[in-house]
Every structure is written in C-alpha cells, then in structure tokens.
Amino acid sequence: MLETIGAQAKEAAFVLGKTATVKKNEALSAVADALVAKADTIIAANEIDVQHALEAGMKSSLVDRLKLTKERIEAMALGVKQVAELDDPIGEVIGMKLRPNGLKIGQMRVPLGVIGIIYESRPNVTADAFSLCFKTGNAVILRGGSDAIHSNLCIGEIIGQVLEEQDLPKTCIQVLKDTSRETATELMRLNRYVDVLIPRGGAGLIQSVVQNATVPVIETGTGNCHVYVDDSADLDMACDIVFNAKTQRLGVCNACESLVVHKAVAQPFIKKIAERLQTKGIELRGDEEACSIVETILPATEEDWGTEYLDAILSIKTVSSIDEAIAHINRYNTKHSETIVTKDYNHSEQFLKEVDAACVYVNASTRFTDGFEFGFGAEIGISTQKLHARGPMGLLALTTTKYVIYGDGQIRE
Amino acid sequence: MLETIGAQAKEAAFVLGKTATVKKNEALSAVADALVAKADTIIAANEIDVQHALEAGMKSSLVDRLKLTKERIEAMALGVKQVAELDDPIGEVIGMKLRPNGLKIGQMRVPLGVIGIIYESRPNVTADAFSLCFKTGNAVILRGGSDAIHSNLCIGEIIGQVLEEQDLPKTCIQVLKDTSRETATELMRLNRYVDVLIPRGGAGLIQSVVQNATVPVIETGTGNCHVYVDDSADLDMACDIVFNAKTQRLGVCNACESLVVHKAVAQPFIKKIAERLQTKGIELRGDEEACSIVETILPATEEDWGTEYLDAILSIKTVSSIDEAIAHINRYNTKHSETIVTKDYNHSEQFLKEVDAACVYVNASTRFTDGFEFGFGAEIGISTQKLHARGPMGLLALTTTKYVIYGDGQIRE
Numbered sequence: 001m002l003e004t005i006g007a008q009a010k011e012a013a014f015v016l017g018k019t020a021t022v023k024k025n026e027a028l029s030a031v032a033d034a035l036v037a038k039a040d041t042i043i044a045a046n047e048i049d050v051q052h053a054l055e056a057g058m059k060s061s062l063v064d065r066l067k068l069t070k071e072r073i074e075a076m077a078l079g080v081k082q083v084a085e086l087d088d089p090i091g092e093v094i095g096m097k098l099r100p101n102g103l104k105i106g107q108m109r110v111p112l113g114v115i116g117i118i119y120e121s122r123p124n125v126t127a128d129a130f131s132l133c134f135k136t137g138n139a140v141i142l143r144g145g146s147d148a149i150h151s152n153l154c155i156g157e158i159i160g161q162v163l164e165e166q167d168l169p170k171t172c173i174q175v176l177k178d179t180s181r182e183t184a185t186e187l188m189r190l191n192r193y194v195d196v197l198i199p200r201g202g203a204g205l206i207q208s209v210v211q212n213a214t215v216p217v218i219e220t221g222t223g224n225c226h227v228y229v230d231d232s233a234d235l236d237m238a239c240d241i242v243f244n245a246k247t248q249r250l251g252v253c254n255a256c257e258s259l260v261v262h263k264a265v266a267q268p269f270i271k272k273i274a275e276r277l278q279t280k281g282i283e284l285r286g287d288e289e290a291c292s293i294v295e296t297i298l299p300a301t302e303e304d305w306g307t308e309y310l311d312a313i314l315s316i317k318t319v320s321s322i323d324e325a326i327a328h329i330n331r332y333n334t335k336h337s338e339t340i341v342t343k344d345y346n347h348s349e350q351f352l353k354e355v356d357a358a359c360v361y362v363n364a365s366t367r368f369t370d371g372f373e374f375g376f377g378a379e380i381g382i383s384t385q386k387l388h389a390r391g392p393m394g395l396l397a398l399t400t401t402k403y404v405i406y407g408d409g410q411i412r413e
Numbered sequence: 414m415l416e417t418i419g420a421q422a423k424e425a426a427f428v429l430g431k432t433a434t435v436k437k438n439e440a441l442s443a444v445a446d447a448l449v450a451k452a453d454t455i456i457a458a459n460e461i462d463v464q465h466a467l468e469a470g471m472k473s474s475l476v477d478r479l480k481l482t483k484e485r486i487e488a489m490a491l492g493v494k495q496v497a498e499l500d501d502p503i504g505e506v507i508g509m510k511l512r513p514n515g516l517k518i519g520q521m522r523v524p525l526g527v528i529g530i531i532y533e534s535r536p537n538v539t540a541d542a543f544s545l546c547f548k549t550g551n552a553v554i555l556r557g558g559s560d561a562i563h564s565n566l567c568i569g570e571i572i573g574q575v576l577e578e579q580d581l582p583k584t585c586i587q588v589l590k591d592t593s594r595e596t597a598t599e600l601m602r603l604n605r606y607v608d609v610l611i612p613r614g615g616a617g618l619i620q621s622v623v624q625n626a627t628v629p630v631i632e633t634g635t636g637n638c639h640v641y642v643d644d645s646a647d648l649d650m651a652c653d654i655v656f657n658a659k660t661q662r663l664g665v666c667n668a669c670e671s672l673v674v675h676k677a678v679a680q681p682f683i684k685k686i687a688e689r690l691q692t693k694g695i696e697l698r699g700d701e702e703a704c705s706i707v708e709t710i711l712p713a714t715e716e717d718w719g720t721e722y723l724d725a726i727l728s729i730k731t732v733s734s735i736d737e738a739i740a741h742i743n744r745y746n747t748k749h750s751e752t753i754v755t756k757d758y759n760h761s762e763q764f765l766k767e768v769d770a771a772c773v774y775v776n777a778s779t780r781f782t783d784g785f786e787f788g789f790g791a792e793i794g795i796s797t798q799k800l801h802a803r804g805p806m807g808l809l810a811l812t813t814t815k816y817v818i819y820g821d822g823q824i825r826e
Contacts, residue, residue, distance in 0.1 A: 014743070018767060091766075097788065103777055105787060108765070112799050191623070195799050210604070214624055216800045237822040244824035330427070352521070352817045353504075354431060364516060364820025373825070374518060374816075375510065386525050386608050386813040387629045387801040400799040403787070404765045407777025409650040411657035412786070 002186045005141060005174050006193025009114040012169035013139035017111050019168065021088040027166045028084035028131055032077040034162045035127060035155070039073045045154035046123065053147055065122050066148055076127045083131040086377045089395050090137050093404065101410055107401040111137030113195040115398065116187050118143045118209055120201035123151035129200075130159055130173045132380050136398040139172045141194065143187055146179035153177065188213035200381055203308070218389060218397070220381035221358075223253035223336035224308040225366040228325045228351070230342035231264035237363060238341040239273050242314075244365040245339065247280045251310045253382060254337050254369040258305065258315040260325045263289065266318045270294055277314065286316035305332040322347050326354050333357055335384045337366040358384055358391035415599045418554060418587050419606025422527040425582035426552035430524050432581065434501040440579045441497035441544055445490040447575045448540060448568070452486045458567035459536065466560055479534050479561055489540045496544040499790045502808050503550050506817065514823055520814040524550030526608040528811065529600050531556045531622055533614035536564035542613075543572055543586045545793050549811040552585045554607065556600055559592035566590065601626035613794055616721070631802060631810070633794035636666035636749035637721040638779040641738045641764070643755035644677035650776065651754040652686050657778040658752065660693045664723045666795060667750050667782040671718065671728040673738045676702065679731045683707055690727065699729035718745040735760050739767050746770055748797045750779040771797055771804035 016024075035042070046068040053063050089109050096106030115138045117129045126142055133140040144152040156175030164170045176183060188197060188209060196216050199209040203222045210217055227245055229238040245256030261269055266289060274284055274294040284290075285300040297316065304315040305328070319325045322340075329338055339361040340351040348362045359369045369392060371379025376394025383389045389397035429437075448455070459481040466476050502522050509519030528551045530542045539555055546553040557565040569588035577583045589596060601610060601622060609629050612622040616635045623630055640658055642651045658669035674682055679702060687697060687707040697703075698713040710729065717728040718741070732738045735753075742751055752774040753764040761775045772782045782805060784792025789807025796802045802810035 014767075014769075099786075099788060103781060113769070211627055216629070216798060218800070234822075240822065240824055248825055348819075354427075356427075356526070357815060359816040359818060361818040362820055364818055364823040365825050367825040368516060368818065368823065369816075373512075375512060385629060387631070390813055391816045400803055402770060403772040403782075403804045405772060405774040405777055405781065406761075407775055409647075409653065410777040410781065411653055412661055412778050412780040 001178070002183065002190055005176070006114070006190050008171040009139040009141055009174060010193050012171040013111065013113045013137070015169050016134070016139060016172050017090075017113075017137045019137070021090070023166075023168075024088065024135060024137070025084040027163060027168055028080055028134065030166060031127075031131070031159050031162045032080040032084070034158050035073055035077040035080065038158050039070050042073055042151065042154050042158070043068055043070070046151040048150040049123075049148050058147070062121060066151075068123060068151060072124065076124045079128055080131040083135050083378055086135065086395060088135065089399050094401065102408060103410055104406040106404055108404045109399050109401050112398060112400050114139050114141065114193055116141045116143065116190070116194045116197045116215065118184060118187070118197060118199045118201075118205065120145045120205060121147050123148040123155060125200060126152045126155045126175065127159070129380065132378055132395060132398060134172055136395050138398055139174075141174050141176065141187065143176045143179065143184055149177070149179055185212050188215055191215050198381060218381070218383055218393070219385040221253045221336055221384045222308050222334045223255070223382075223384070224257050224306065224332060224334045225254060225337045225339075226258045226260050226329045226333060227256050227339045227341065227366065228260040228322075228329065229262060229265060229269055230322060230340055230344060230347050231262040232344040232347065233262075233265065233269075233341040234343060235265060235269050235272060238269060239276055241339065241341055241363070241365050242273050243276050245367055246277065246282060246314050248365070248367055250312055252367075253308075254366050255310070256314065256339075256366050257307065257309050258317065258332070260317045260319055260328060261290070262322075262325070263318050263320055266290070267293055270297075270316065281312055283313045284316055285313065287318055289318040290316040308334065322350060326351065330354075330356050336382070337361065337369040339364060339366050358382065414591070415596065415603055418589070419527070419603050421584040422552040422554055422587060423606050425584040426524065426526045426550070428582050429547070429552060429585050430503075430526075430550045432550070434503070436579075436581075437501065437548060437550070438497040440576060440581055441493055441547065443579060444540075444544070444572050444575045445493040445497070447571050448486055448490040448493065451571050452483050455486055455564065455567050455571070456481055456483070458563040461563040462536075462561050471560070475534060479536065479564075481536060481564060485537065489537045492541055493544040496548050496791055499548065499808060501548065502812055507814065515821060516823055517819040519817055521817045522812050522814050525811060525813050527552050527554065527606055529554045529556065529603070529607045529610045529628065531597060531600070531610060531612045531614075531618065533558045533618060534560050536561040536568060538613060539565045539568045539588065540572070542793065545791055545808060545811060547585055549808050551811055552587075554587050554589065554600065556589045556592065556597055562590070562592055598625050601628055604628050611794060631794070631796055631806070632798040634666045634749055634797045635721050635747045636668070636795075636797070637670050637719065637745060637747045638667060638750045638752075639671045639673050639742045639746060640669050640752045640754065640779065641673040641735075641742065642675060642678060642682055643735060643738075643753055643757060643760050644675040645757040645760065646675075646678060646682075646754040647756060648678060648682050648685060651682060652689055654752065654754055654776070654778050655686050656689050658780055659690065659695060659727050661778070661780055663725055665780075666721075667779050668723070669727065669752075669779050670720065670722050671730065671745070673730045673732055673741060674703070675735075675738070676731050676733050679703070680706055683710075683729065694725055696726045697729055698726065700731055702731040703729040721747065735763060739764065743767075743769050749795070750774065750782040752777060752779050771795065
C-alpha cells in the first residue's frame, strides 16, 4: 500500500513542482477558508479521538493538546494563510557564474520532492506541515499518532478536496490511515519515493526514526540548553536571562536546563538566582560548590548534566574558567542553543567560536531559537543535526538546489 | 576500539576547528613534502598490497588503480598543495541581520566535526580525502578497502607524524587497521562521534552504507546520465556532445549511458551518431524505432533503461515529445547529470525546470559535472542526493553553519 502512496506522492510532486506561486497561494487560501467553513466536521472527528483518549485514561495535559476547538481551528487556518503570504523560494537561481569555457553555471532552488512527516499527538501539525511543504512545492506523506487519527484524516480529507477543486493533485497531501509501527518503519525505508523524513515529537520518536530510517532524516530538536554566567557577567542581566530561559515556558526545547557559573561569581550569583527561581518553584540540583552556597540546592548526579528536564528543574555546575565551561557544554549539550552572559569581548568571541550548537548566543535568552523569532515567518522544526539545515528551519530548509548549466555546444577535452 | 578512535577524532576536531588557516596551510604543505620525501617507504608498503592482489588474481585494471609509483605519489602531493592554496571557508559569517528587538543574527560557517570516509581500492583517496577534511577543520576516520591496507596505513602514518611535528593532533587522521565488514558497520553507527559519512566507490558500497548507516550519509554518485536530442537540435552539435559524453572517458559517473531522441529527427540523427560511435566500438541497444533505423542496433530490454553501463554501451530511446523525454529521464535516471540539445528556447527552459537531477545542461556534455570543471578547485565526490549538498562537492560541502546571535540582555516576552 505504501508503494502506491509513494508513487502517487512522487507524481503529485512533479505537478506541484511546476505550479506557479500564485496558484499555490490561491490553493492555500482556499484550504484556510475550508478549514474554518468545515470546523464542525473537524470538531466531530476530533471528538472521537478525545473520547478514545479519555477512555484510555490519557493525562489531561495531553488530552488538551489533542483537543480542537473552533478557536484552535481558526488559528490553524490563520497559520495556513500566513504561509500563503510568505515569499516563495522556489525557482530562484543563485550565483550564476561564467566559466572560462563559456558555460554559465548557477544553482536553481527546487523542491525536495516528497517529504515524510512522522509526528505525535497534536492534530494541528497536519495542516501546518502540509502548508509549509505545499508552499515549497513538495508533496507530503503524513504519519501522525494513532491518538489523533480521526482528526488527522478529516483535516487531510478537507485539504485534499480543496486541492481537487483547484485542479491540483489531491495526493499532494496523504495522511496514512494505518498508524502501526510496521507501516511507519516501511515509510522510513521508502527511499524510492520519499526524499526526506522529518520527525516531530519527543526524543523517543526522533531516535526511533534516526535508528530505523534509510531515507535521509532531518533530526529535530531535543534541547539540553545551557546558560553560562562568566566571571565578567552583569549579574542582573544574567539573572534576567536565566530566569527567562528557564521559566518563560517550561517543556520547550529551547528552555534552559542547566546553568554553568564561573566560581568567581558563584557566591553572589547562585544566591541571587536561587531566590528568583524559588518564586516559580524551580527545583535546583547543583555540584558540591553550588550546594555549599544555597542549602536548598540538591546534589546533582552525573545523569543530571545530560538531562533535558522539560520541567521545573535546573542543574547548576560551577567552573574555574571559560574553557572548562565550554568543555562541559560541548560534552553534555544536545547541540541546540547555548548562551554566555559576559562583558568580556574575548570570552564572547571564544564562546561563539568554540561552542558546538545550532545557535550560540551572547547576552540573550536561549528562548529566541525559533523560526518566527529569527524572522523566517514559519517553522517546520529546529534542526540539531549538522547536515542540510541547522537551527530553526523555515521554508528554505524544505528546498534543495540543482545546478543549471547553459552551454552552446561545449564538450570536454 | 572504534569508541576510542571516535573519541580521539572528536577531540582532534575541537583543536583543529579553532586552528588558524595559516597553520593549517603550513601543515598541508609539510604533508605534501613528506609524502614525496618518503615515496620509497610508501612504494614499499604498496608493493605488499600489489603482491597480495596479484596472488589473489585481481584484474589487471584494478591492480593498476592500486599501484603507486613515484609519479603518482608526486601527483598526490601536488593535490595536497593545491588544497592548501584554496580559500578557507571556515569562520565566514553569512547574512548577519538585525532583528527588531536588537538581536543580531548571522550564520557562521564551521566544520562538520568528524567525517568518516568509506572507500575502495585507490590509496590516493587517503591523502586526497584527508587534505579536504583537514582544510575545512574536520577530523577524518578513513576506512579503505583491505586491498590497499598497507598503502593506506603507511600514508596515514606519514601524515600523522607531520601533524605531530606541527603541534597538531595526529588523530586528525585515523586509518582503520581493521577492514572487516563488522567494523565498517560499527563506524556507520557511531553517531556519538561521527557527524557524517561519505562513501566513495561503486553502487554496491554506496547502497550498503545507505542501508546500514544511522550516521547521516552524503550519497555520492552513480550516474545513469542521458542526452536528449530535441526535434529542434543542431544535429552536428548533438553528435559532438553525445560522442564526447559517451566516449571521452568510459567508466566514469558523468558519462552518457542513454540517448533519447525525438522521433522527428531520429532517422538522420541515429544514423549519424551510430556511424560516429562505431569508430570507438560502442555497442548500441535501442527501442523498436531505433533498431529499425540502423540494423546493427540491438534490441534494448526494460533493464537497459535503468542501467549505468560504465562501459562501451549506449542505450537509445525514441520519443514523440519533450514531455515524454522528460518523463522517461525522470523515471530511469539516477539524479546525476542530464543534457538537452536544442535550439528551442521554451524547450531549454522546460528541461532545466522539470528534469530532476543534480546537474541539468543545455547544449553541453554531461562530462562537465566535476568539482574542478565547476571551478571549486577540489572535489570530495558528486552528491546525487538532495540534502545538504547536490552535485559536485568542493570544500563548502564539508562545512556546516551555526547561528551566532549577539544580544545585549534580550529576554523573550
């Protein structure tokens, strides 16, 4: 069955790849309108999923993520309209150069082709991922979680109908009915038809895709993010940044999970930040020195340094130098987002150069790692791998290039 | 054992990543000198490999690829010197933009980290791949074929000694002594330490890496390349291009393996090209129409359309339109290099836009797909995948970027 779905996606991608921007934007706009117009149908399908979730005893926070309301559907539709308004990167030709033999060689930006998205509960990903893939000329195969299957199929069906009305292949979007693990694995190995896989979800899902896929994967983001408070830091600024990075939103990949503090400022700074974080009930786990400064800090274990809590917990490590800070961060981080707070020029440049992560900050909160905050107008995820795309991924991450070469009869001697 | 090698490579990469360009260039120059100075040692080691190959009854063409002479070692050293002279892409910051909140966000070009190269017989790849990885600040783990193990280890040892003399980690290059399949598979799954794998060799090797690796792979090139002769083509030009693309060098990935001809010009053109190719003893295999035009053309089977011969054979397909030509090419090609010969403006643009390949040409031989011909001054391989790098890969393909963000205390509201 996946063979057929793959072949259909490839055919749809060929048609979509040569569709004019205006036409794609009209279709996206019509999709947004249809989602709002058919909100009741979507809510009815979603209620089946919610009912199943409640019967299965799903945690209320997860049920909440699963639940669609009129307002949420409107927000989803607005997201699709916003993607329609973004510039279309497809077709641009970059760096056309004339070679000594008269060949003109440039790189044309083109769609990737067929994108597989493997995701978990939230059904809004269905419309969201579709719109980004569609805008960039890619057909998409969506494999959501079984929890949200009725919602996902319903949204996929509505979008497919609109595409058909717009004389575009409805197979530009295909939602897999079968949410079994076997079918997911088959999708991960469908190299003949699928050009790239993007897993969106928790660390378990992402690792399963990395381990099982033969199709190239864009690994998206777990974030064990650090803030390093340098000996020269403005401690008020450092306190604001750590407080923001840890507490502005718990449970997101760009939240701070670990604080690294230079020993020269450990005494005043750890007291100050512990007091501030206490107002939000954050649990602190520190090394020996940190524990000796504030008695409510619990002893951290080796495991703490490598843990992305996604919770109201912060680990605290003290260091004797910026080199030690950088070594600690590079050892335990997940290559996501790292910040130094400093007034020292050399330390700022060293940190930017030597820390191995998708986003390295001086004097700012790690929470800015986000496609919208970076000005991309969209985000398909945050890549923590090094190939193809690194950091927040906007529309460009869903494209590739091909060399186009204009000749007048050149042959190789 | 690979665990240790991986950890050593990671450490070496950290040191090399912050080494100044001048220092890297001096080391490369010293490596080139040492290769020439120790040519006798390399030749002695190589003779063991050659002797084993002869005893094992290796084909003489393969023995020739394995064999190192003084001239070949000098050419190898010259290649290393040329890499030293190329611009260093590391450290460049691209597109620094000021956001409304005062954050300055740019992308710094940085090394990938640790690169694993898995390759077959030719021992010159050892020095070649090392020099490109080293120039771009990457540590390299080389897993060559067992045929060339003595040569590879000897070259690796000489390079490592030079690095040590230059106060750089000798583990910037590590040649695996163990050439077993198990160790290769272990390398392909060493995600903790290896950032990317580049297989260099035949289709079997590349597929084995794609199927077994969990480390991201840059797939390099098998090439089932087509030349399409349009109804509006200048037939003399078409004849020169096909002749060049097929015969200038057999057995290379950018050679033409299949000719697609519009039926309107099939009669004169197939006669003309068949006569010309006969002078080089090229076997022709065609569809029914092609066979009806020249009687020495053998009937092609379905398998022929998808075959990269790497040999003195060319398949010939006739089509009724450019659309049919494009559909045929997209169905059977390996996404490498494709050419249209035409005088029609609309056809040239349609072909460039709709053919799915790393390099798409108008009126030029497919043989130009090459890092040197494209002006990169180097080539680590030709990528036929769509992620990260597509087409000939020079130094840039061995780098990634990280976002660097300059703030003055920004926190997210």
